Amino acid sequence: MKLLPKEHANLVEQAIRAAQAAGDLPAFDIPEIEVRPPKRPEQGDYAASVALQLAKPAKLNPFHIATQIAHHMPAADFVSAVEVLHPGFINFRLNPEWLKAQVDSIITEGENLFQLDLGVGKRAQVEFVSANPTGPLHVGRSRGAIVGDSIARILEATGYSVEREYYFNNAGVQMTNLGNSLRLRYLEALGMPVEIPGADDKTFYHGDYLRDFAKQLIAEKRNTLVEEDWLPFKEYAEVKMFEIIRTTLKRVNIHHEVFFNENSLYDSGAVWKILEALEKGGYVYESNIRENADEEEREKAKNYAPAKWFRSTTFGDKEDRVVVKSDGNPTYTLPDIAYHANKIERGFDLLVNILGADHFTQHQVVKYGIQALNMDSSKIHVILVQLVRMIKDGEVQKISTRAGAIETLDDLIDQTSADAVRYILLARSPDSHLDFDLDAAVAQTNENPVYYIQNAHVRCAGIFRQTSDISDDGADLSLLGDAEMTFIRKALELGDVLEFSAVNLEPHKIAFYAHELASVFHPIYDNVRVLSTDVSPDLAKARLRFYRAAQVVFKRVLNLMGMTAPEVM
RNA sequence: GCUCCCAUAGCGCAGUGGAUAGCGCGUCGGUCUUCUAAACCGUAGGUCGCAGGUUCGAAUCCUGCUGGGGGCACCA
Numbered sequence: 183m184k185l186l187p188k189e190h191a192n193l194v195e196q197a198i199r200a201a202q203a204a205g206d207l208p209a210f211d212i213p214e215i216e217v218r219p220p221k222r223p224e225q226g227d228y229a230a231s232v233a234l235q236l237a238k239p240a241k242l243n244p245f246h247i248a249t250q251i252a253h254h255m256p257a258a259d260f261v262s263a264v265e266v267l268h269p270g271f272i273n274f275r276l277n278p279e280w281l282k283a284q285v286d287s288i289i290t291e292g293e294n295l296f297q298l299d300l301g302v303g304k305r306a307q308v309e310f311v312s313a314n315p316t317g318p319l320h321v322g323r324s325r326g327a328i329v330g331d332s333i334a335r336i337l338e339a340t341g342y343s344v345e346r347e348y349y350f351n352n353a354g355v356q357m358t359n360l361g362n363s364l365r366l367r368y369l370e371a372l373g374m375p376v377e378i379p380g381a382d383d384k385t386f387y388h389g390d391y392l393r394d395f396a397k398q399l400i401a402e403k404r405n406t407l408v409e410e411d412w413l414p415f416k417e418y419a420e421v422k423m424f425e426i427i428r429t430t431l432k433r434v435n436i437h438h439e440v441f442f443n444e445n446s447l448y449d450s451g452a453v454w455k456i457l458e459a460l461e462k463g464g465y466v467y468e469s470n471i472r473e474n475a476d477e478e479e480r481e482k483a484k485n486y487a488p489a490k491w492f493r494s495t496t497f498g499d500k501e502d503r504v505v506v507k508s509d510g511n512p513t514y515t516l517p518d519i520a521y522h523a524n525k526i527e528r529g530f531d532l533l534v535n536i537l538g539a540d541h542f543t544q545h546q547v548v549k550y551g552i553q554a555l556n557m558d559s560s561k562i563h564v565i566l567v568q569l570v571r572m573i574k575d576g577e578v579q580k581i582s583t584r585a586g587a588i589e590t591l592d593d594l595i596d597q598t599s600a601d602a603v604r605y606i607l608l609a610r611s612p613d614s615h616l617d618f619d620l621d622a623a624v625a626q627t628n629e630n631p632v633y634y635i636q637n638a639h640v641r642c643a644g645i646f647r648q649t650s651d652i653s654d655d656g657a658d659l660s661l662l663g664d665a666e667m668t669f670i671r672k673a674l675e676l677g678d679v680l681e682f683s684a685v686n687l688e689p690h691k692i693a694f695y696a697h698e699l700a701s702v703f704h705p706i707y708d709n710v711r712v713l714s715t716d717v718s719p720d721l722a723k724a725r726l727r728f729y730r731a732a733q734v735v736f737k738r739v740l741n742l743m744g745m746t747a748p749e750v751m
Numbered sequence: 752g753c754u755c756c757c758a759u760a761g762c763g764c765a766g767u768g769g770a771u772a773g774c775g776c777g778u779c780g781g782u783c784u785u786c787u788a789a790a791c792c793g794u795a796g797g798u799c800g801c802a803g804g805u806u807c808g809a810a811u812c813c814u815g816c817u818g819g820g821g822g823c824a825c826c827a
Contacts, residue, residue, distance in 0.1 A: 220770070231769050237807065244807080269807085271770065314827070356827065470825095489825050500753065500823085507825040514827050539821055542755055568756060569821065610764075613756060615820065617763085622776090631775070633789045645786045682767075694765060697774075704790055713786050729786090751789065 183287060183296050184260065185677045190217040190228045190274055193258055198232075200254035207250050210239040217274075219675065226265060226273030227671060233270035244270025281667050282659040284674060288731040295738040296677040300684060301342030301532070307525065308334040310536035311431065311438070312349040315423035316360050317389055319430050319591040321618060322538065325570045327591075328607040328744070330536040331436045332689035333565070335742050340684040342532065346437070349521060351444040351514075352420050361416025363387040365407075367396035368415065372405055395422050430592050434600045435744045447520045453512060456520040456555070457490075457505065465493045465554045472502040497550035518544065519551030526557050533562045534687060539569055565687055567612040573619040589620070597624050601745045605632035608743060609693035631697050636748055638700045639740065641707050642733035643749040648713055649726060657727035658720055665706045666728045672702045673735045680742070689743075696739045703732060 194215050201207040213235055220229040233248035240247055248270040255264050262277035288295060310330025313323050334344045351357070363386050369376045371393070379386040399407070399418055407414060424441075431437065447453050460466050467473070468490050471483040487508035492515065494503050505516045525533055537545055545564050552559040571578050572589045594603050597620065606623060609631065610616050623630070679695045682688070711717060712725045737747040 216767075216769095218767080221773085222770075225770065229770085234769065234807075267770080269770085351827070354827070483825095486825075491825095504825045509825080511825090513825065518827095539756065541822085541827095543822055544827085546754095566755080571820090614764075615757065619763085622763090630789085634775090637787075637789055641787060641790085643787095648786045686767085690765090694774080697765095701774080705792085707786090708782095708788095708791050711786070715785085751787075 183284075183291060183674070183677055185298075185681065186228060186260070186276075186674060187217045187678055189258070189260065190230065191215040193256055193261070194230050194232060194251060194272065196256050197251045197254040200256070201250045204254065206254065207247065208240055208242070210236065218678075219671075220271075220273065225267070225271070226263075227276045228274040230272045230274075231270070233272060237270070248272050276671065278667065279660070281670055282662055284670055285659050285662070285728055285731045288670075288673065288734050289727070292734055293738065293741070295734060296339070296680055298340040298677065298681060298684070300340040300681065301337060304342050304531040305345070305529070306334075306337045306342040306532040306534065307345045307347055307528075307530045308337070308534045308536070309347045309349055309525075310334075311427075311436075313427065314351050314354075314356060315420045315427065316356050317387065317423070318391060318426055321572055321589045321591065321594060322570050324434075324591045324594070324603065325567050325607045325616060326536040326538060327431065327436060328434065328604050329565065329567055329612055329689060330534075331434075331744055332604075332608055332692070332742075333534055333536070333687055335744055336680065336684050336689055336692065337532070337534075339680055339742060345439045345530075347440040347442055348438040349442045349444065351517075353445055357416050357420065358412055359385045360387055360392075360419050361412030361414075364392050364395055364399070364415040364419045365410070365412055367392045368399055368407065371396040371400055372408070374408070391423075391426070392419070395419055398422070430590075430595075433595055434591070434604055442521070444517050444521065447517045447524065452520045452524060453517050456523060456551075457512070457516060459555055460492060460505070460519075460551070463554055463556075465496065466505065467491050467493065470508075474501075492547075492551065492554070494547055494550040494554075497553050499547065499550055503547050515544070515547055515551070518548050519555070522548050522552055522562065523555055523557060526552070526561065530561065535562060535564045537564055537566055539566045542566055563687055565612055568615045570607075570616045570618055573617050574621065578617075594618075594620070598630075599632075601636065602630050602632045604743060604745055605630070605635075605693060608690055609697075611688070611690050632745070633751065634704075635696050635700045635736070636740065636745070637751060638703045638707075639733060639736040639747045640749065640751050641704075642729045642736065645712055645726070645729050646733075647749075649722075652723065652726060654723050654726040654730060657723040659724055659727065661721050661724040662728055663710070665710055666725070669699075669702050669706055669728075669732060672699055673731070676735065676739065692739065692742050696736075696743065699735065699739065703736075 194217065195212060198207065198212055202209060213232065215230060215232045217228050217230045220226060233244045233251060236247050237244040245266065245268055248266040252264045252266050252272055260277055260280045261274050263275040265273045267273060308330050311319070311323060311327045313319060319327070331346070334346050337344050366376050366378060370378060381388060395418065457466070468488045470486040470488050471480055472491055475483070489504045489508045490506035491502045492505045495501065503515055504513050506512050535545070549559050549562070552562070591603070602623065606618065607616070676695070679691050683691045710725055712722050712729065717725070740747040
């Protein structure tokens, strides 16, 4: 399938060169030519404003330039007319015959509709979710999960070979706390005298899931673990937690090819090698306080033991960061830098990392670390998704894994549907804060955009259920009307939306496009009937062919968003 | 205080420097004996937070300000 903006831009460029060669336009450098569908139908199907940009360099009035460009415009099978409008827009109209033929092209491409070659031969990695196995996935994590997986799908559709990766840490204080928490729940479930910490105890995980784990653990091991410390409990909880997380992700159609354990960076010695490299570069110093600290800070740090600091200020950070604590253990920063260095060494052409907005500072420090290692950080693209807040009964819910006050992704799916959750979390710019109004999502289920879009696919499927005895092979597409062509025009924009989403890593564009496409479809469905006594067999055949193409487009778009394309609702 | 994101219709949000700024919900009024009415048609609703600047042209780019949210631990 053609990417029409590009095709038109090529024509314009050829026309400008031709006009210059003929002496009808003066010499000037040709800028990047942008062509896109204008807002209003009377302004054509595609429009270029390049003549307006050229007025200055060419020292001519834009209308004249546009006229000359139009005059030299080469012919193309997809263009039927070129118009020039004041103050200097060049408007194209698609050739109706060509347009109608696209119905067959769409059906031929099928599930690979607008499969692009942007990333062919290239490897991309998308890292997302990356939650430590301390609790079920909550809503805050879910947004990054959906955005990450959707980006992966879009990259696949543009030809990339994509790996989805999940980075996690199963060591550290939080996991010890988790082990301890399960241990207490285990003893509690055995009826032993234990004191469960209060809700404000930050070392205890209060979630009910640990009660469940404790019961299962007793079923498996009885009371044989009574004398054990936190470790076997931590190991048990970790395995169980990952099972749950994977199952939850599967429910929303997400799976990761690689689970990368932070520990492996210690096992391989990578963490210390990175530290050594940073030290060699002169980016590390030992002190009880960062350089350039003010008097107040110095006073506070007077009694601290020395730690190792990364001089990230060299790269524009506002303060240096501790990489090795005074107790000799690295902070999260060091393995994080090692992890990203590892990613780069694995030779991906594109690295995408989905992070919550609260990790902004962290990713900056990691980036400075990569620079200090003299590695190319330009392949790393970080998508920061703004925080999600749950609104319930009109009030903001506090989310805290430790306190057990969690709105989990599972709850959300149970109360709505996997497709609805995906769409709601996807259909927003990542930069925009998202208030997930649970009451509205549940109550307005029938008006949720997800069903509006899926219903278009369902309606197509409904037609084919009723017409299994009619073949649409060899349909005469010239019988199709203007309404159907409005839809085909919109459908042909999918490739551009896809390319834009991939290049800019903005998957929400697909979500909005899907809704626009459905809103073009539904009115047509109402008026363009297949089974009606006043529709001739030939016309019915042509319309059937049209709906087959429409169904292909909706299925492709829904798949790109990781949603199902149901036959019935 | 430093920093990141946001501010567009009553509410929730799109908007890639171009032509008369859009969509959903909600308002009001219509449409099912015909392939799914989870739909369609019509209606009302705007100082694009404020003030400057750049440009032939600014919701979009720059500066400042105001308001809301996030981040600024030897936690991850």
